[in-house]
Amino acid sequence: xxxxxxxxxxxxxxxxxxxxxxxxxxxxxxxxxxxxxxxxxxxxxxxxxxxxxxxxxxxxxxxxxxxxxxxxxxxxxxxxxxxxxxxxxxxxxxxxxxxxxxxxxxxxxxxxxxxxxxxxxxxxxxxxxxxxxxxxx
Numbered sequence: 001x002x003x004x005x006x007x008x009x010x011x012x013x014x015x016x017x018x019x020x021x022x023x024x025x026x027x028x029x030x031x032x033x034x035x036x037x038x039x040x041x042x043x044x045x046x047x048x049x050x051x052x053x054x055x056x057x058x059x060x061x062x063x064x065x066x067x068x069x070x071x072x073x074x075x076x077x078x079x080x081x082x083x084x085x086x087x088x089x090x091x092x093x094x095x096x097x098x099x100x101x102x103x104x105x106x107x108x109x110x111x112x113x114x115x116x117x118x119x120x121x122x123x124x125x126x127x128x129x130x131x132x133x134x135x136x137x
Contacts, residue, residue: 035084035091036077043073 050066057063084091090098 036081039073039077039080043070043077046070046073 046066046069050063050070053066054063081092090101093101
């Protein structure tokens, strides 16, 4: 019986470690990481707790407390969204977008001066046409 309990605890630890490793990898989940996500995690964890306690709980006062916490969290999410929408909209963008924007601003990628190819190896294409009155001719 003791060996069975040890195996169960060991497999449970492996499961939890894999679960948290998977949830902590935002790129692997193809999810957005921004300011509001942490508040949403808290909201949905409290929502799950409220639903579970509503089904299995006995004390009504604790259910009212959880519902009050849900309402408070929802109001704080809405307020935080509008504060960041007007004060700093970059905080609402995804982490990958912010990093890409920063790389472009620093001239690491996508710039016409230091793009992905070496400037000395670039070929200039000469063209003998010009645009006159909105038509080629």
